[in-house]
Amino acid sequence: MQLYLYDNWERQLRLFTPLRHDWIGLYCCGPTVYDYAHIGNLRTYLFEDLLRRTLEFNGHVVRHVINITDVGHLVSDADEGEDKMEKGSRKAGESAWDIAERFTVAFTSDLNSLNMLPPTIWCKATDHIAEQIDFIAAIEQKGFTYITSDGVYFDTSQQEDYGYLARLNRDGIEGGKRVELGEKKHATDFALWKFSPADEQRQMEWDSPWGRGFPGWHIECSAMASKYLEPWFDIHCGGEDHIAIHHSNEIAQNQACHGTRLANYWMHGYFLQIDAGKMSKSSGDFLRLQTLIDQQVDPLAYRFLCLSAHYRSQMNFSWDALEAAQTALGRLRDTYFALPEGGKADSSYVTRFHTEINQDLNVPKALVVMWEVLKSTLNDADKKATLNQFDRVLGLDLANWQPAVLTIPDEVQALAERRRLSRLNKNWAESDALRTEIQGLGYEVEDTAGGMHIRKA
Numbered sequence: 250m251q252l253y254l255y256d257n258w259e260r261q262l263r264l265f266t267p268l269r270h271d272w273i274g275l276y277c278c279g280p281t282v283y284d285y286a287h288i289g290n291l292r293t294y295l296f297e298d299l300l301r302r303t304l305e306f307n308g309h310v311v312r313h314v315i316n317i318t319d320v321g322h323l324v325s326d327a328d329e330g331e332d333k334m335e336k337g338s339r340k341a342g343e344s345a346w347d348i349a350e351r352f353t354v355a356f357t358s359d360l361n362s363l364n365m366l367p368p369t370i371w372c373k374a375t376d377h378i379a380e381q382i383d384f385i386a387a388i389e390q391k392g393f394t395y396i397t398s399d400g401v402y403f404d405t406s407q408q409e410d411y412g413y414l415a416r417l418n419r420d421g422i423e424g425g426k427r428v429e430l431g432e433k434k435h436a437t438d439f440a441l442w443k444f445s446p447a448d449e450q451r452q453m454e455w456d457s458p459w460g461r462g463f464p465g466w467h468i469e470c471s472a473m474a475s476k477y478l479e480p481w482f483d484i485h486c487g488g489e490d491h492i493a494i495h496h497s498n499e500i501a502q503n504q505a506c507h508g509t510r511l512a513n514y515w516m517h518g519y520f521l522q523i524d525a526g527k528m529s530k531s532s533g534d535f536l537r538l539q540t541l542i543d544q545q546v547d548p549l550a551y552r553f554l555c556l557s558a559h560y561r562s563q564m565n566f567s568w569d570a571l572e573a574a575q576t577a578l579g580r581l582r583d584t585y586f587a588l589p590e591g592g593k594a595d596s597s598y599v600t601r602f603h604t605e606i607n608q609d610l611n612v613p614k615a616l617v618v619m620w621e622v623l624k625s626t627l628n629d630a631d632k633k634a635t636l637n638q639f640d641r642v643l644g645l646d647l648a649n650w651q652p653a654v655l656t657i658p659d660e661v662q663a664l665a666e667r668r669r670l671s672r673l674n675k676n677w678a679e680s681d682a683l684r685t686e687i688q689g690l691g692y693e694v695e696d697t698a699g700g701m702h703i704r705k706a
């Protein structure tokens with residue numbers, strides 16, 4: 250079946266055609282590990298996980314790379330301000346290396362809680378300093394760099410189509426030059442290597458042919474993507490905020506070094522809007538996955554919420570929407586759990602589902618097919634087998650979910666037993682009174698054909 254993906258380079262849906270027959274290269278810009286990821290960041294990784302699963306559903310082997318930025322990302326994406334890692338280190342009173350380690354662990358734990366598939370390769374910027382230096386040296390040799398007193402810069406004026414991904418109006422930027430250029434020749438030029446400040450001891454710094462210092466943020470992705478995939482591979486992903494600077498610069502570096510735009514398809518996840526009115530429910534500056542867990546939200550309910558909006562639409566986050574997602578997921582799990590094993594996936598429903606996800610990951614429509622299966626006349630075992638196929642893409646981990654085993658307090662058990670006896674004696678008044686008493690303790694008794702059932706109210 251044909252797969253269509255929206256490519257931001259061409260700004261249109263394109264039929265997906267792999268570059269190689271044995272694997273698909275997928276590179277996703279990872280976190281800068283100076284703080285926790287917020288749920289908006291996680292929405293982007295959920296989109297990328299969905300893409301990966303969709304490629305695998307289509308029978309491809311995916312070589313999936315996520316980098317960890319643990320050096321070189323300055324407070325402003327445009328090389329201004331200090332290194333986020335050094336800043337985070339001062340704020341927390343821990344070494345930059347410890348901060349990087351701590352937030353890398355937190356990030357991978359978030360991915361795991363959201364049932365995202367681990368990438369084939371994790372790579373850290375600080376583990377690839379030599380590769381970055383080699384990459385810069387190659388760019389230098391081709392004449393695309395110049396040196397200022399604070400670093401080695403990329404000269405964007407030498408590329409006719411610099412910024413094409415962002416449809417950048419360079420004349421506009423140069424003409425209305427408000428930015429302080431310093432020694433930079435053009436507003437869009439960017440640092441490949443920064444020198445350590447003479448008056449300050451950095452925690453993370455290395456020797457290079459140009460002087461002691463550290464790599465710029467953009468070079469790590471060009472160097473590591475080219476190393477673990479190829480200088481020309483299939484799909485590069487990130488958040489929409491990467492388009493204008495980070496991804497434009499990755500492309501510029503690869504054009505200069507290898508003559509490619511790095512990836513054949515450029516795909517971006519869109520932002521999450523936070524319902525500002527309800528932000529007070531969170532205690533921190535931003536919402537992170539743990540904030541949701543603290544509010545008794547299952548992380549997979551957040552995944553389910555994100556599935557309900559197309560990745561290229563801005564999604565509004567609200568606690569009400571999240572609660573509704575949690576309820577719907579609970580309903581889905583209960584229904585799924587009650588279905589018997591041993592069925593066969595229904596090929597016509599699977600085909601309909603497949604058609605929807607192959608239209609640029611149209612999961613909202615694929616979910617409609619899923620609910621239809623549950624209401625259909627398929628036999629119950631076949632319904633379950635069909636849902637198992639869908640869950641390879643949705644990643645809700647339905648097969649491993651178990652209803653919580655409820656321990657009923659002895660007091661409630663005793664009241665329920667007394668109520669059972671009073672019903673046996675047709676003493677309805679006493680039975681009703683006991684029910685009220687049980688309710689007062691937060692439980693509900695139901696009389697079913699199979700006997701009495703107690704559940705939490």
Ligand SMILES: [Zn+2]
Pocket residue numbers: 277278279470495
């Ligand atoms: Zn990147």
